[in-house]
Amino acid sequence: MSTMLDLKTAATESGVAAADDTSGHLANTEIYIDPEMEKRVMRKFDYYMLPQFAVLPFVLFLDRSNIGNARVFGFEESLHFKGNDFGNVNTIFYASYVVFEIPWVMALKRWGANVIIPISFVCWSLVTLGTGFVQNFGQTVALRVLLGVFEAGLFPGLTFLISTIYSREAQAMRVAILYAAGCLSGAFGGLIAYGIQTMGEQRGLEAWRWLFIIEGSISVVLCGIAWFTLPKNAEVAWFLTPEEREMMQKRKMRDILYKGDDEFSWNYAKMAFKDVQIYLAAACAFASSIPLFGLANFMPTIIRGLGYTSYQANYLTIPIYLFSTMTLYTGAWLSDRYRRRALIAVCGTLPVILGYAILLGTDNVGAGYFAMYMCAGGIYIYNTVLYTWLANNLKPDYKRSVGIPLFASLSNISGTVSSQIYPSADGPRYIMGSAVSMGMEVVALMGTVAIYFLLRSRNMKKQKLINEGATTNEKDGDKALDFEYIL
Template sequence: MAAAQDLPQGTDAHAQSGGEKGVHDSEQGIAEVFIDPKLEARVMSKFDMFLMPQMALLVIIAYLDRSNIGNAKTFGFEAGLGLSGNQFGNLSTLFYPTYVAFEIPWVMAVKRWGANAVLAIITVGWSIITLGSGFIHTYEQGIAVRLLLGAFESGLFPCLTFVISTVYSREQQAKRVAVLYGAIALSGAFGGLIAYGIQLMGERAGLAAWRWLFIIEGAVSLVLGIALWATLPRDSTRAWFLNPDEKELMLRRSQRDAAYKGDDKFSYKYIIQAFREPIIYIAAVGMFCSSFPLFGFGTFLPTIIMGLGYNSLQANYLSTPVYIFACIVLIFVAWLSDRLKRRGIVAMLVPISVLSGYAIAIGTANSGAGLFAMFLIAAGVYPFNTIVLTWVTNNLPNEHVRSVGIPLLISIANMSGIASSQIYPSKDAPRYIMGNSVSLGTEAVALLAVCVLYVLLRRKNAQASRKSDGTPEFTYFL
């Protein structure tokens, strides 16, 4: 999205445009931009109306196409490909190497060519691959489609997070990032229902039900991907649904919210700045560890529920209320974080439910208690990553640094997918003690990481002093 730009030369310091005005303090050398709050609220409402639903829908179909392999497993995917041993776990794992490798290039492409073009290419690419997955017959073909799927889907989440960071102020971002994670949870709910329906439909046209799962979901997302080119805005200052005054307001607003003002031209110094930022690596440790339960939960929830004593049909439809509950809790936590204007405290509280859930799942074989534990886990895994990702985004200084820093953070976190897909081997059925124990331990480390990050940011703010030119130091968002 468009970065903050300097005011055009010759612009009067007290000129007003679209309900806002700029004031220049000659002594301090600080350009302050004042914006009509009513006009600003109207513009943000337009982005909420036209942008966020598209983002949510994108995430839903992406995670349906990514995680449907877990649903397909419950009704014949392994037998259909003749898989043996841990080959299914390997297919889950091989999604992540290309996923991690391509995240940064995709986000930099959005910065260069715009959100609509890049996200349309990403969506069409993974949709064709998903559809094609319904026609594979061998383990080797499965490897190929999973690697390709990871390469295309890798750009979605960091690109959307980056776009949110260019549109909304720091205090407004948690709720919008929560929409993305809420969409992940909803995709799990829809995925269970869709898989349940397709499983009941059985074989059609000589194709097994699990094949139709890939074909139908891939075809739906392909149509959406083609439409995105026209329906998504290229950037925040040229969105098709804004009038000229509103576009001008977005340009002024980016100036107001920018932590550092400077040249909009790209420089490699921003890449270096992102790679040298310690908060990214501390947060990455937390998100890497929390992603073990997040990815394991998303891929293997139907399998885990079957291990509690339910059959495959029950496992698919029982996952739906778990994800709906996760969505409700996520919305509340994100709202609370924005309301309190605090990220760290909230991030330190939400892992408690995850730790409690895995402790119950490990400690008892009771099916009712085990299902209750799934609700506890769902209540924490999605809010944690939402808050931490938003927290880091709030504390990266400008769009160029964010265009590298956001995918860098997410790519490190997503490396856990390589290992998390291996911690629920079939031999550990029915209770999967190892997988649940690993998830419990990594969530504890994630909690420790955000505690360290909170202490570091508090110390940075305490040590902040005014720069030599009189402008205030960047204040870190706690």
């Protein structure tokens, strides 16, 4: 029986020799690449890039979520917040965040990671530092808007960069590093906040102000280094030898059926905006990001509501984030190893649903704290695999450069919801926050099943055409006959 990969026969008959590569797409056999050299170069990318994929998101999540740590030791009282002002401050951050994701990633594709990412990094670090000097609600809102503008491109930008370097089967573990950085930043954020809180007032400034000043100053230095360490793109990376750069150029030509070429066309943007796969994935990510952002911004508040002190609330987040880092890597490894994105994603939603059910069903302190492990342990797995799954199934690069941030911007609208579901009046148990989070995780579970059947249906329709002898379905990108979706 014919398969999608049997299209190489038709390609050969038309004058283009083709063969399979490990990503499940067609490749030109006229281009020979030494497999040992390719492995060596990929290890080189891991050596130079993975530390940056860890450090940069680490400081991003640290600078984004430190407002949650600041809240438990006087941030609201010092700035005379009223009602749900704290939730509104977080909402306005996401409102600006979602608007700028697509422009940042398209700029990255156009001008290179070595220019665009450091610009956004240094600017948001300066904004974080400036937050330590705000005096009222209005100033806080203004800086959170700017923080959203400058942070917007990092996560989808780095995910896009990973998708241009690594094969589809190797991407989940790399994307997991971005989310693991978020987990670890939560752990270290709690530790740093606890240490700064013990400083008390220094030089006339409250402890929460020092939290922003110290973390912002560190971020400026770390992010500034990215000017010199990030490559423009995979083919001209500064750490490659001329021979290795030539090999990467050949590799790009070999993989052109999956990744596409560098010739821009607005048609690629239209393809992204018209693809229902992106909107389904965004709906799932919207739902799952409500508990994700809720935990990132309110975990110390939730733990304090269980009956712990403000000091305890900060350092008790540390083991939760360490546990979620371990489960995240396990899930990402299984997803890459067995090429099963949907199954691992579904498994990630189940402990989250159960964890919030426990928070809703009992006010027992120990059970509530255990439930936080279940929630954090599943949330990061799900979002990592979903992000990777979408990146795997978009072609070519320019469609991906629009599709990934479009997905991210739509899903990050959830930040405006998550910021409102833990009002101070709902303490100490925050029933509404747990109920909404559990319900949204159920939606994410059902949406994942829908994506699976959508992509499975597309693969089956292509396979039917191939079995009937077709060599083309007159479609472009990932919808073309030669592309097989990862399930």
